[in-house]
Structures are given as C-alpha cells and as structure tokens.
Amino acid sequence: MTHELLNGLTSAEAEQVLRLGTRLMVPAGTELFRLGDPADRLFLTERGRIRLTMPMQVRGREEDIFVEEMAPGQTVGWSALIPPYRFTLTATASLHEAKVIALPREALHGYFAANPAAGYKIALNLAVVIGHRLQLSQTMWVREMQRTVEVRSA
Amino acid sequence: MEMLLMGLCMAVFGVGVAAVAFGAATRSESSDSVVQPQLPLVKAAVPARFFSDHAAVTPTVPPVPPRQVPIEVLLLQIENHVRMEQAAAEVFIAFPSEARLHSKTTSPFVN
Numbered sequence: 001m002t003h004e005l006l007n008g009l010t011s012a013e014a015e016q017v018l019r020l021g022t023r024l025m026v027p028a029g030t031e032l033f034r035l036g037d038p039a040d041r042l043f044l045t046e047r048g049r050i051r052l053t054m055p056m057q058v059r060g061r062e063e064d065i066f067v068e069e070m071a072p073g074q075t076v077g078w079s080a081l082i083p084p085y086r087f088t089l090t091a092t093a094s095l096h097e098a099k100v101i102a103l104p105r106e107a108l109h110g111y112f113a114a115n116p117a118a119g120y121k122i123a124l125n126l127a128v129v130i131g132h133r134l135q136l137s138q139t140m141w142v143r144e145m146q147r148t149v150e151v152r153s154a
Numbered sequence: 155m156e157m158l159l160m161g162l163c164m165a166v167f168g169v170g171v172a173a174v175a176f177g178a179a180t181r182s183e184s185s186d187s188v189v190q191p192q193l194p195l196v197k198a199a200v201p202a203r204f205f206s207d208h209a210a211v212t213p214t215v216p217p218v219p220p221r222q223v224p225i226e227v228l229l230l231q232i233e234n235h236v237r238m239e240q241a242a243a244e245v246f247i248a249f250p251s252e253a254r255l256h257s258k259t260t261s262p263f264v265n
Contacts, residue, residue, distance in 0.1 A: 058232075059225060066233040068240065132247070139243035139255065140236075146256055147264060 003044045005075045005125045013118040018044075020111060021101040026050075026093040032076070032100065039079035039087045041102040045072050048098030052076070052089045064090060068136075075129050080105045082130075235263035 006014045021044070026032050032043065032050060043050075049071055053064035067089060070076050079087050085105070112119030223231075238261045246254040259265070 058228065059222075061225070063225070063229060065229070066236050135247045136240060136243045139246050140239050142255060143239060143242065143259070 001046055001073065003073055003075070004129060005042075005044060005122060007125050008121045009118055013115065013121075016115070017103070017108075017111060017118070017122070018101060020107040021103040024100050024102050026098040026100060028093050028096050028098075030093050032091040032093065032098075033087045035087055035090045037087045039077060039085045040105050042078060042080040042105070042108065043076040043091075043100040043102055045070050045074050045076060046099040046101060047072055048096050049094040050076050050098055050100070051092045051094050053092065054089055064092075068133075069094065075126070076100070078126060078129060081108065081126060231263045235259075235261040 003014075006017060009017070023046070024032075024043075026048070028048075033039070035054065049069050051066060052068045052070065054067050055062050056065040057063075058065075070091075076091055077087060079085060080103075108122075112122070238259060242254075242257060242259060245257075
C-alpha cells in the first residue's frame with residue numbers, strides 16, 4: 001500500500017512514520033470525525049472509502065451533502081496539521097468497513113523535528129494534497145458562479 | 155255599383171294584408187339584428203373540433219402543483235452533480251483552458 005503523504009520517503013522512513021500511528025477499523029456508515037471536532041489526528045486510508053460531507057439546509061432540514069470521497073492511499077483530515085486544528089468536514093466510512101491509520105499530530109511533529117529531511121518531504125506531499133483540494137474547490141466554485149451569472153443575466 | 159263596391163273592398167283588404175305583411179317583415183328583421191352579431195363572437199372563441207360544432211364550454215383543469223421528488227432522490231441528485239462537477243474540475247486542473255473551465259455540464263440537477 002502506497003500513501004500519497006509518504007511519497008519520496010525511503011521504505012525505512014515510511015515504516016517509521018507508519019509506526020507512529022494506530023490502525024483503526026471504521027464500520028460502514030460510522031463517522032471518523034465530525035465538522036468542528038478538534039483535529040489532533042491525521043488519517044491515511046488503507047482500505048474502503050471515506051466520504052467527506054458538509055451540512056446544508058435542504059427543505060428546511062440539515063443534510064450532509066457529499067463533497068469528496070477518499071480512496072485507499074489518500075490522506076484524510078489534514079486539518080490536524082493546519083491551525084486552528086479543527087475539522088472543517090465530516091468524514092464517514094462509505095458502504096463498506098474502512099481501515100485507516102491514525103497519526104497523532106504530536107507524534108508527527110516530534111518525528112519532523114528529529115528527521116527534518118523526511119519531514120520536509122511529508123510537508124511537500126501535504127502541500128500537494130491541500131493544493132489539489134484548493135484547485136478543485138476554486139474550479140467548482142467558478143463553474144457554479146458562471147451558471148449563476150448566466151441565469152441572472154438571461 | 156255593386157261591382158265598384160266589391161273592387162273597393164278588395165283593394166282595402168289587399169292594402170291591409172300588405173300592411174300586415176310589411177309590419178311582420180320589419181319586426182323580424184329588427185329583432186334578428188340584435189342577436190346575430192353575438193354568434194360570430196361565440197364561434198371565434200371556441201377552438202375547432204372534429205365532428206362537433208357545438209360551442210361547448212372548455213373544461214377547466216385545476217392547476218396541478220409540481221411534484222416534489224423525495225429528499226433521498228434529491229440528495230442523490232446533488233451527490234451525482236458534485237461528482238460530475240468534480241470530474242470536470244479534475245479535467246480542467248490536468249489541462250487548464252477557458253473552454254474546459256466553462257464546459258457545459260450535463261448534470262440533470264442544473265439542466
């Protein structure tokens with residue numbers, strides 16, 4: 001299993017990072033974390049899929065609206081490394097049980113301090129993950145805005 | 155003399171009959187002139203129909219309120235829309251161009 005967050009690390013470095021974490025089984029439909037929760041752990045998906053959702057008012061009811069689905073190898077919950085360390089989405093295991101590795105922030109910070117070269121690679125990988133999310137979000141936002149402008153100026 | 159009186163009576167009778175006939179003709183003509191202009195209006199308002207020339211009243215259909223889709227279906231439509239938009243955004247990120255950024259979606263949620 002290759003994790004996007006560990007790209008470029010030697011197998012020994014990757015093993016060291018993975019040993020910092022705890023493997024968790026998340027039953028289907030169970031929340032891994034909820035929007036607003038303190039984010040003190042980062043998750044690497046190993047098996048199954050994690051749905052990321054945000055609340056939206058639909059017909060007067062608050063519903064969790066699908067935002068993104070994370071596949072094995074992808075990183076979930078990078079808010080654990082970004083202040084103010086609060087989750088901005090809700091993460092739930094999809095149709096099947098999911099398996100994730102939970103990496104505590106404190107342990108990661110300690111590892112980065114002790115292994116700056118590996119920490120730098122991980123930080124770059126994290127920038128790729130966050131950058132991709134930003135690009136996706138701004139593209140989708142512009143497309144929605146374009147539709148709104150077309151409707152309003154019609 | 156008798157012949158003269160008979161001729162006079164016949165003339166008076168003929169004048170009377172002519173007067174009555176003229177009066178009847180004049181009265182019917184005036185009453186028709188009131189009713190007739192309405193007929194073309196009624197006909198014009200009624201659409202042409204097969205096998206029927208009756209100026210029937212058009213049946214009024216009560217307005218049907220738009221049916222709301224169940225919320226589960228609506229949420230699924232939103233999810234599909236997000237997935238489609240995400241796919242379109244991925245294509246734009248891989249090969250950025252204005253055309254790809256503003257490519258029309260086929261998502262039924264907004265069409």
